[in-house]
Amino acid sequence: MQTFTIKPIVPATSLRTLAYEALKSAITNMDIYGQTGDVRLDERGLSQTLGVSRTPIREALTVLEQEGFVRNEPRRGVFVVRKTRKEIVGMIQAWAALESMAARLACARASDEDLKCMRTMFPEFFEGTPADHLAEYSEANIRFHQKIISLGHCEVIQDLCSNLLMHVKGVRNIALREGDRASTSIAEHIQIIEALEARDADLAERLVRDHGLGLAIHVERYGKHLE
Amino acid sequence: MQTFTIKPIVPATSLRTLAYEALKSAITNMDIYGQTGDVRLDERGLSQTLGVSRTPIREALTVLEQEGFVRNEPRRGVFVVRKTRKEIVGMIQAWAALESMAARLACARASDEDLKCMRTMFPEFFEGTPADHLAEYSEANIRFHQKIISLGHCEVIQDLCSNLLMHVKGVRNIALREGDRASTSIAEHIQIIEALEARDADLAERLVRDHGLGLAIHVERYGKHLE
DNA sequence: CGCTGGTATTTGGTATGCCAATACTCTGCG
DNA sequence: CGCAGAGTATTGGCATACCAAATACCAGCG
Numbered sequence: 001m002q003t004f005t006i007k008p009i010v011p012a013t014s015l016r017t018l019a020y021e022a023l024k025s026a027i028t029n030m031d032i033y034g035q036t037g038d039v040r041l042d043e044r045g046l047s048q049t050l051g052v053s054r055t056p057i058r059e060a061l062t063v064l065e066q067e068g069f070v071r072n073e074p075r076r077g078v079f080v081v082r083k084t085r086k087e088i089v090g091m092i093q094a095w096a097a098l099e100s101m102a103a104r105l106a107c108a109r110a111s112d113e114d115l116k117c118m119r120t121m122f123p124e125f126f127e128g129t130p131a132d133h134l135a136e137y138s139e140a141n142i143r144f145h146q147k148i149i150s151l152g153h154c155e156v157i158q159d160l161c162s163n164l165l166m167h168v169k170g171v172r173n174i175a176l177r178e179g180d181r182a183s184t185s186i187a188e189h190i191q192i193i194e195a196l197e198a199r200d201a202d203l204a205e206r207l208v209r210d211h212g213l214g215l216a217i218h219v220e221r222y223g224k225h226l227e
Numbered sequence: 228m229q230t231f232t233i234k235p236i237v238p239a240t241s242l243r244t245l246a247y248e249a250l251k252s253a254i255t256n257m258d259i260y261g262q263t264g265d266v267r268l269d270e271r272g273l274s275q276t277l278g279v280s281r282t283p284i285r286e287a288l289t290v291l292e293q294e295g296f297v298r299n300e301p302r303r304g305v306f307v308v309r310k311t312r313k314e315i316v317g318m319i320q321a322w323a324a325l326e327s328m329a330a331r332l333a334c335a336r337a338s339d340e341d342l343k344c345m346r347t348m349f350p351e352f353f354e355g356t357p358a359d360h361l362a363e364y365s366e367a368n369i370r371f372h373q374k375i376i377s378l379g380h381c382e383v384i385q386d387l388c389s390n391l392l393m394h395v396k397g398v399r400n401i402a403l404r405e406g407d408r409a410s411t412s413i414a415e416h417i418q419i420i421e422a423l424e425a426r427d428a429d430l431a432e433r434l435v436r437d438h439g440l441g442l443a444i445h446v447e448r449y450g451k452h453l454e
Numbered sequence: 455c456g457c458t459g460g461t462a463t464t465t466g467g468t469a470t471g472c473c474a475a476t477a478c479t480c481t482g483c484g
Numbered sequence: 485c486g487c488a489g490a491g492t493a494t495t496g497g498c499a500t501a502c503c504a505a506a507t508a509c510c511a512g513c514g
Contacts, residue, residue, distance in 0.1 A: 014301065014497070043466070053499045058466090059289055066293040074241065075466060075505055090383035097328030097384070101320060101436075156317035157324070160387060209328075241467065270496070280469045285496090302476055302496060 015052050020060035022050060027069050028166060032082055039080040041070065067163060088171055089216050095164045096212025099145060102152030102161075103192070103208040107201040110151040118193045121147065126190070137182065142169070144189055148208065151196075171219060181218060185211075242279050247287035249277060254296050255393060259309055266307040268297065294390060315398055316443050322391045323439025326372060329379030329388075330419070330435040334428035337378040345420045348374065353417070364409065369396070371416055375435065378423070398446060408445060412438075 023046070032039065041061065047054045061078050064070045072078045083091075106115075119126070124140040142165070149161050188211045195204035250273070259266065268288070274281045288305055291297045299305045310318075333342075346353070351367040369392070376388050415438045422431035 016497080044464095047499095054466095055498055055500090059286065059497095062286055062289050063293055066290055072466095076507095077465075087383065090381045093328060093332065093381055094325060094383045094387060097324045098321060101324030105320065154317045154320055156314065156321045156391075160321060164383075243467080271494090274469095281496095282468055282470090286467095299496095302474095304495075 014056070016056040016059045019046075019050060019052060019056045020063055023060055023064060024069065027064070027080055028169070030080070032080055033170075040077045041080065042077070068167065083167065085220065088168065089220050091164050091168050092212060092216040092219060095161060095168065096209050096216065098157045098161050098164075099149055099212060100205045100209035102149045102154060102157050103196065103204040104152075104201045105154055106148065106151035106196060107199045107204055109153045110196070114151055115196055115199075118147065118196065122189070141185070141189075148192070148196075181215075188214075241283070243283040243286045246273075246277060246279060246283045247290055250287055250291060251296065251393075254291070254307055255396070257307070258397075259307055260397070267304045268307065269304070295394065310394065312447065315395065316447050318391050318395055319439060319443040319446060322388060322395065323436050323443065325384045325388050325391075326376055326439060327432045327436035329376045329381060329384050330423065330431040331379075331428045332381055332384075333375065333378035333423060334426045334431055336380045337423070341378055342423055342426075345374065345423065349416070368412070368416075375419070375423075408442075415441075 023041075030039075043054050043057055043061070047057050050057070061070060061072070065072050065078070069081060070078050071081045122140050122144055124137055146161075146165075149158055152158075188207065192204060192207045192211065195207055250268075257266075270281050270284055270288070274284050277284070288297060288299070292299050292305070296308060297305050298308045349367050349371055351364055373388075373392075376385055379385075415434065419431060419434045419438065422434055
């Protein structure tokens with residue numbers, strides 16, 4: 001018997017990738033909206049803190065700028081971006097568009113097993129009151145939307161959405177606590193599951209879109225804490 | 228009287244940006260699908276050709292990799308990516324999702340003047356046969372879709388779509404020549420304009436989506452020249 | 455005391471050099 | 485003639501050095 005298992009590869013992730021991940025997690029975990037004034041990232045300071053030279057730092061910052069996490073003002077520095085309410089709303093709208101398309105595609109592409117396990121994957125939606133466990137519900141909420149997107153089997157849509165999600169994640173949780181969103185949100189989720197099970201593409205698309213746009217309207221109305 | 232007018236600023240674009248634009252136009256203008264074998268970009272060769280050092284070249288390549296134009300195999304080189312048919316189809320589907328959302332938003336947000344000038348902006352759609360001037364029609368075609376996207380007044384959607392368009396542009400023209408797409412395409416465009424003028428969000432969204440998905444199906448079926 | 459002009463310092467952009475890993479080549483042995 | 489292996493060349497990743505722009509600071513003048 002062969003007990004000789006090898007790991008697929010060990011590319012020994014480059015310093016650039018490590019710097020990218022370190023900076024990205026630092027940015028997404030910080031409370032950018034909780035403080036005033038611009039947050040500037042000093043290349044030399046970062047390279048000294050992380051123990052690498054400026055080159056991989058700069059390359060990592062270039063990627064983060066592409067993804068919209070930082071903004072580079074020539075000859076002035078690179079700053080963590082603070083999204084305006086309008087931008088957040090736009091992201092949610094784009095997300096709603098992509099996710100509703102994923103739902104449409106899922107109705108044609110998803111396997112019966114995948115659709116069937118939607119109910120078992122999210123027991124939180126079918127039992128108890130969400131107000132009690134907002135933290136777990138918020139987790140399930142994100143998993144739910146990611147599941148829909150993955151059922152569409154469209155790589156491009158998945159990639160675009162995962163990036164949008166990174167930016168919007170922080171706002172979602174806040175929005176849940178405001179108003180009466182949690183309970184109405186669950187009802188809509190259940191409707192979406194039913195539409196998918198019925199493979200009703202038009203209905204699933206519409207429900208997902210309206211669900212997303214509902215969040216957009218909510219943020220637009222109650223998102224005073226932004227900007 | 229003050230006759231002393233000054234220009235706002237002259238940021239004097241950085242070498243990195245110049246290298247990025249040079250490489251991007253070179254990549255998008257080359258016929259990547261017309262030749263076999265991988266196309267490799269040599270950092271040192273490029274820096275010599277463009278007359279700059281490797282640093283800005285590398286940063287430009289990093290951005291292009293993020294945008295999906297090149298792929299970097301560590302220790303092997305950076306290659307121009309050849310999209311598979313499946314990826315192209317996915318991009319068109321994502322695009323259809325975003326553009327249809329833009330159309331929906333346009334029905335609520337666009338000004339009467341903007342909607343009114345749609346007919347005058349695209350005289351090609353209303354006169355003559357498209358088969359005669361495919362080149363000009365193809366130009367008008369792209370302008371038409373960009374116009375719809377801009378009417379949605381959603382920056383995020385515009386940015387995402389402009390990137391998708393860069394990748395799909397080459398395929399569009401080929402698709403127009405195959406089958407009977409040009410003339411049916413025009414009829415659909417006119418319907419879209421009418422829906423926008425009526426500010427019928429549901430209809431406009433549906434028409435734009437189906438128009439885009441039609442192209443996706445067409446590419447999926449006839450895109451033998453890909454991959 | 456405030457403003458102006460110049461200088462010093464900081465900082466991002468670019469160039470260059472080094473290193474390790476990979477690819478290539480050429481030779482020698484079977 | 486073919487294949488293996490060593491040695492060489494190439495190439496990408498990273499570090500460092502240098503430069504020019506922008507800012508901060510300071511002195512001198514009003």
